[in-house]
Amino acid sequence: MDKTMNPTSQSILQQLHISDWNIRLRKECFGLLNENELILTQFQPTMQKYIDGLVEEFYKHQTSIDEVALLINDADTLERLKQAQKHYILSLFAGDYEEEYVKSRLRIGIVHKRIGVSPFLYLSGIQQLKHLINQLIEKVSPDDMAKPLIESLDKLILFDVSYVFDTYINSLVTETTNAKKKIEQYASSLEEKIQERTQQIELLSQTDNLTTLLNPTPFIEALQREFNRHISSQIPVSLIAIEIENFAKINETHGHQQGNVILEKIGTYLRKVMHENDIAGRIGNDQLSIALSNCDEDKAIDFCKKLVMDISTQTGTFVNIGSATTGPDYYCSPKDLIQAADSQLYLSKRHHESFLNSVTINDMPSQSEGDTTPLKHDRTNRHKQAG
Numbered sequence: 001m002d003k004t005m006n007p008t009s010q011s012i013l014q015q016l017h018i019s020d021w022n023i024r025l026r027k028e029c030f031g032l033l034n035e036n037e038l039i040l041t042q043f044q045p046t047m048q049k050y051i052d053g054l055v056e057e058f059y060k061h062q063t064s065i066d067e068v069a070l071l072i073n074d075a076d077t078l079e080r081l082k083q084a085q086k087h088y089i090l091s092l093f094a095g096d097y098e099e100e101y102v103k104s105r106l107r108i109g110i111v112h113k114r115i116g117v118s119p120f121l122y123l124s125g126i127q128q129l130k131h132l133i134n135q136l137i138e139k140v141s142p143d144d145m146a147k148p149l150i151e152s153l154d155k156l157i158l159f160d161v162s163y164v165f166d167t168y169i170n171s172l173v174t175e176t177t178n179a180k181k182k183i184e185q186y187a188s189s190l191e192e193k194i195q196e197r198t199q200q201i202e203l204l205s206q207t208d209n210l211t212t213l214l215n216p217t218p219f220i221e222a223l224q225r226e227f228n229r230h231i232s233s234q235i236p237v238s239l240i241a242i243e244i245e246n247f248a249k250i251n252e253t254h255g256h257q258q259g260n261v262i263l264e265k266i267g268t269y270l271r272k273v274m275h276e277n278d279i280a281g282r283i284g285n286d287q288l289s290i291a292l293s294n295c296d297e298d299k300a301i302d303f304c305k306k307l308v309m310d311i312s313t314q315t316g317t318f319v320n321i322g323s324a325t326t327g328p329d330y331y332c333s334p335k336d337l338i339q340a341a342d343s344q345l346y347l348s349k350r351h352h353e354s355f356l357n358s359v360t361i362n363d364m365p366s367q368s369e370g371d372t373t374p375l376k377h378d379r380t381n382r383h384k385q386a387g
Helices: 020-030 034-042 044-062 066-072 075-091 099-114 119-140 143-206 216-233 247-254 256-273 297-315 334-350
Strands: 237-244 279-282 287-293 319-326 356-361 377-381
Touching: 020 099, 020 143, 034 044, 034 143, 044 075, 044 119, 066 075, 066 119, 075 099, 099 143, 119 143, 216 237, 216 279, 216 287, 216 334, 237 247, 237 256, 237 297, 237 334, 247 256, 256 279, 256 287, 256 297, 287 297, 287 334, 297 319, 297 356, 319 334, 334 356
Parallel strands: 319 356
Antiparallel strands: 237 287, 237 319, 279 287, 356 377
16 A cells, blocks of 8 residues: 555544644634633633533433444443543633644544444534533523633534544545445456456357367468468468368267267367467368468478377377468468368378378469469378278
């Protein structure tokens, strides 16, 4: 917490921005003049004589109010309150109504608010106290002294009440500010959770449930972004099209659960072998693709050879593969690269003795837009499938 915001680093006067000038101004506003202070001071010896009986009468009335009795709660607390009330009443006639006096009034307000005394209970108590003191003044003071003494006391009590209510108001403002901070913190936390859940939902919408690889549209979008990076960095990119052999037959023979297990294992394998900027997706029911960053055709072929062997070992399933590479001298479009890889995959499936066909695209297309990009060469790596 900032030291300037920590209440323990400031006096109560500083917290409420009360200065000597403020005290003088309030006295002027309530008409509390030096002559009033002198009149009050002259009554202190008399009040000292009657203070015990007056306080007893005051709390007899106060404890008859259920809300007040519940707040006081026990005899020990009541006795402490009586002593504090005696001190307060005598201070009304002490004649010193400056900074220390104001501090004591502010503390009264803070304590009353803290223990749950509502403003109306406080005001009713002040009214009862003033009534008892006025009765005493009228009873023991000469007629020519009673009226100015009561008027002076009225001014001082209004002065007191104004400061007590400052503490009530300040406490309410502080509570409101703290409540606002808590609401803002909760809202911020809720916003973070919503954002987190939204990201999770977006991720679920972008990825395949079984393989946790990208779905077709997010895969193509990610491929386009990577293309832009490869072109600016002048590095090659290879796209590998993978198709599980006889996948429909596996589902028919062993059930879809077995097919799901195979997809999950292949997805796990691809995520494991991917580098930072590689992209993998499930493009169809039995077809997956992976884009290899900074990978030329030779590296792509080596990757595919290992991929086929590893998938066969881990799943007992064979895959056919088509590989297409572009860059760094010329870059086709992502769409053309996907079509080229699919074409090579088709060749691998058509020639059953081959599991992999690959091609590098590094010439400008001569056909109209949308036609298949011409292939500089078609190198087929033939591998007799085991079993």
